Amino acid sequence: MEQKKNITLLWRKLNSLEFGKDVVLVPYYLGQALGYQVEICCGYSEEIATQISKRQKKDLHFVRRPLG
Numbered sequence: 001m002e003q004k005k006n007i008t009l010l011w012r013k014l015n016s017l018e019f020g021k022d023v024v025l026v027p028y029y030l031g032q033a034l035g036y037q038v039e040i041c042c043g044y045s046e047e048i049a050t051q052i053s054k055r056q057k058k059d060l061h062f063v064r065r066p067l068g
Contacts, residue, residue, distance in 0.1 A: 004037050004059075011042035012067050019051055028060050041065050 009027045018024065024040060031038035037059045043066035044052075052062050 005035070006039060007031050007034075007036045008039045008041060010067060011040060013043040014040070014048055015045075016047055016051070019048055024060075028057065031059055037061070039063060041067070043067060 007027050007030060009023075011023060014023065027038045027040065030036070039061045041063040044062070044064060049064070
């Protein structure tokens, strides 16, 4: 059984301007091209949490962890 490969981005804090920009899109499209599952590990606000839940994409997961 073949396991799906992962790309993990560690980002300190994701703000609303970065959500739809390169910070999220580059790993997402790279994962799509290579067939990888993408995980973005970062801190984010409740505003971003609602945007994430509205725009769920296949193989893109956000993990809420404050990084320092």
